[in-house]
Amino acid sequence: MAHLLGGENLSIAFATRAVLDGVTVGLEEGDRIGIVGRNGDGKSTLMRLLSGRQTADSGRVTVRGGVHVGYLDQSDVLDGESTVGFAIVGESADHVWASNPKIREIMGALVGEVDWDANIHSLSGGQKRRVALAKLLIGDDDVIMLDEPTNHLDVEGVAWLAKHLKARWRANEGAFLVVTHDRWFLDEVCNRTWEVHDGIIDPFDGGYAAYVLARAERDRMNSVIETKRVQLVKKELAWLRRGAPARTAKPKFRIEAANELIADVPEPRDTVALSKMATARQGKDVLDLENVSLSYGDKELFDNITLRLAPGERLGIVGVNGAGKTTLLRLLNGEIEPTAGKLKRGKTVQTAVLTQEVRELDDVMNMRVIEVIEREKRSFDVGGKDMSAGQLVEQLGFTKDKQWTPVKDLSGGERRRLQLLRLLVGEPNVLMLDEPTNDLDTDTLAAVEDVLDGWPGTLVVVSHDRYLLERVTDHQMALLGDGQLRGLPGGVDQYLELREAALSGKSSSAASQGPAAPSGPSESQKRDARKVLNRLERQLAKNSAADAKVHAQMATSVGDYDALAELNAKLAKLAAERAGLELEWLEASEVLE
Template identity: 65%
Template sequence: MAHLLGAENIGISFGTRTVLEGLSLGVDEGDRIGLVGRNGDGKSTLMRIMAGLQTPDSGRVTRRGGVRVGVLDQRDDLDPAHTVKQAVVGEVDDHVWASDAKVRDVFDGLLSGLDLERTVEGLSGGQRRRVALAALLADDHDVLFLDEPTNHLDVEGVAWLAQHLKGRWRPTDGALVVVTHDRWFLDTVCTRTWEVHDATVDPFDGGYAAWILARAERARQAAVAEQKRQQLMKKELAWLRRGAPARTSKPKFRIEAANAIIADVPEPRDSVSLARMATARLGKDVLDLEDVCLALGAKTVLDHVTLRLAPGERLGIVGVNGAGKSTLLKLLDGRVQPDAGRVKRGKTVVTATLTQDVQELDEVAHLRVAEVMAREGSSFRVGEKEMSSGQLLEQLGFGTDRQWTPVAELSGGERRRLQLLRLLVGEPNVLLLDEPTNDLDTDTLAAVEDLLDGWPGTLIVVSHDRYLLERVTDHQVALLGDGKVRGLPGGVDQYLELRSAMPASGSAVEASARTDGPVSAAAGAGSADGAAPAGPTAAERRQARKDMARLERQQEKLRERAAGLEARLAELSDAQRFGELGPVDAELQQVNAELEAAEEQWLLAAELAE
């Protein structure tokens, strides 16, 4: 594959901190690269340097002649006086850009429902972000650098962007480098992963899942090496204890020092560990919406909605932007009152809400991180341990130096981590999270998910991150903008199907997704209005039974293939042939997808055969 651009021995520092050092990398045609790493490790800095927006302190970036580079930075440079249409396609006549299928697809995917004659100055932050992304994608580029492109996109928008980028070039053309916290997006779009850490970059083949697998193997090897080191130290100690010199003070001191080394070996890299806090007792009644109506201005957000949450319920909420997801959370925690109906709260309910913008930290922006936690208390109960505020901050990834950083100087991810910790030490038993993945790196997200896995209270999550929703919630409901709340027994995939059907069947999608009566987190979409359709004929039943037999054979073959591929992955991992893991893992994912499709077809056939 032809080389497009590269970095040669680049380095950059901010103050006394070295972000990148002696780094050489290249981007070739066909590369689809995901940049991962902890907040502050230099992902965006590396992207800006390679894109030509920032000059390194040392080294240089080279680019093949004629290569066109497009960049979506975290800050857009849109002209506030331009209309949306001008910002995207300039002064090109409508008939020109409208005749370009690629440009039409961008308008439909990102700007649907937005007034094209509206000026940029009057747009919200999320709308400006969509316009900047649309302007980039409507142009022709050989290399795209995208910094958090999924921010401000809903589930449907993320799915559209992934499909657009997958089909934008032929597999051997163009190149993409993306920074995002959306793991589903990384797995869907990227074929290579660069992990940025400790001023360097480790490349891996494959997307997020392959990177996690390779990193786990690397951690296993490090653990083996550490175990050998420990054994060696123990042998040395045993020798010292057996020898006559062990009776003198100096060897005893050395023995004590060696023991201390063994007992207190620091982590090779700062890890983020979120401890589960004790929660207040939760009774039978939690939160119920009973025939609730709510309007914001002329817009109906909830129309006679009944929603019941049980103790320990884990509910995910998805929906189009502006459908009222955040408003529903405000209704549940009492910040908004309904126009009609009532919100019933259990007597023992203690709620805590993580908002999107973390405004709660504004009042303590002048304080240092350690001072903020000191306000919450001097010691905290974590499981069976009593911990100081400093120890708790270290577990959340705030090292000793960061604990004395003013809150106003924290990054977005650090602000969200601090606010989440403040919520947890309050010992809530109902946790409401509004877009909790914003600004968090993948390591922190994994730690948050680990925390939420063991969360004993009731959990309600609003997120466009389908990976998170499917990982930490048991059931999902959808808000489609018509005032109703619909159960999604088919999860996010069912939501996307409902959304794709909306232009044909109306905004309410009543024909396929009407939910009658109260909705619980486990409720599914109800049956459609009108007469029930006639049952299958005898011929259709016979064909369905044949299809079931065929699909059973197909599933058996697919399971055998999957088992063989899993065994192959294990062999490659044991042989440390990580470069070959990506293609095998991709084939395994494809086989699993085919198996899932075959199982769904079998279920449909089984319904007809009854």
């Protein structure tokens, strides 16, 4: 493989702290490298140095002649006064870029719903991010560097970007560096991992799963990392090993070593024990949305949806932008009233919501981290273990020195951690998290998941981070923008299949408007489609009634865990049947559009 660029003996310091200390790295053709490390350890700095956007205090960066490097910055670097079209393609005529299938695909996936003539300053942060990403990807760079590219992308957008990067070059051509906290993305697209820590860089072969294994082995062999960190890494590894088969099929991921390392590691969560604790804390009634509809003006966000949360249930919510994920949490929390239907709330329910903002910390900005937590309580029960406030704070990455830092001096990721801790110490029994992975590094995410594993309450998570959803929730549901809430027994993969089916149907419908396309389905086809829809709607109604019956049986079987297990199996079977019926319904309904 040919050398593309590299850094030799790079050192850089900010104030008195050395961020990188004499590191040497190289990028070869075919490298797909993920950069991981704690917030502030120098991931973005390393990438800026290698791209030539920043100069090291000492050392040098070399780039092979003729190699072009593209860069996606975390900050907003687009001209706010230019239009979307000009920001992406400059003065190129429409027929020039539109004739390129690669560019058309990128445009459709990232900015298809953005006004081409809008000024950049009028766009949301997410739209600006998509425009900047589209501008980068339509180029023909030999190396691309991506700093948090998955920020502001939904599950579907992250999956598309992974697919694009895997197909962008042939196996031994091109290269990219990516900094991201999205662990699924790292595992999906990377063949090497660089861990930045303590001023140095440790390279590993493989994506995130392989990196976790190799790091655990390194820590064990060197015996230099404290016991609790090793145990946390082993627990994360146990999850990876027991997760989706694709994770364990990565090159150089040594299954035998993983099995040996995690032989004594219990399951991440003791579901039965947590269910008992949750029932004791909450009773049999938690939160139920019954036949709820919600409209804003002419827009109907929800249409007659029903959602029942059980004690100890762990639910993940995915969906398209604007489908109402955050609004659903606000309905469950009682912050807004539905247009129709009702919210039924258990008598002992205490909710807490982690919002996408950090305004909840405004009133404690001048307090120190440990003072914020101790003001709530000095000792806590986490997974059956007594922990002091200091121990709990340290578990989420606040060292003893950091615990005495004023909140106003914390970074974005540190404030996010404190925001979650403050919610947890309030001891709610229903916790709702809205995009909780924002600003958190991979180590902190693992620590957050470890805390949530022992949390005995009902958990609802809205996130585009599919790794987190699969890790901390037991099942997922989707909002597809049609007013309905659908179960996903097949998880995020099933959601992507549903979206692909819906979008391909729309594309086919749009294509049929062209002069050479057929005029559309015949009347006979439409009649057949109506018959199919009627049949499916009857089946869906029966399925819904059966689902409600099983939920009612569960409510009278609290404490009988054998019966609950059997009823859960019935629910899973009904959910799988419902998913198949809904997919058929979507396909049949396209005929009538």
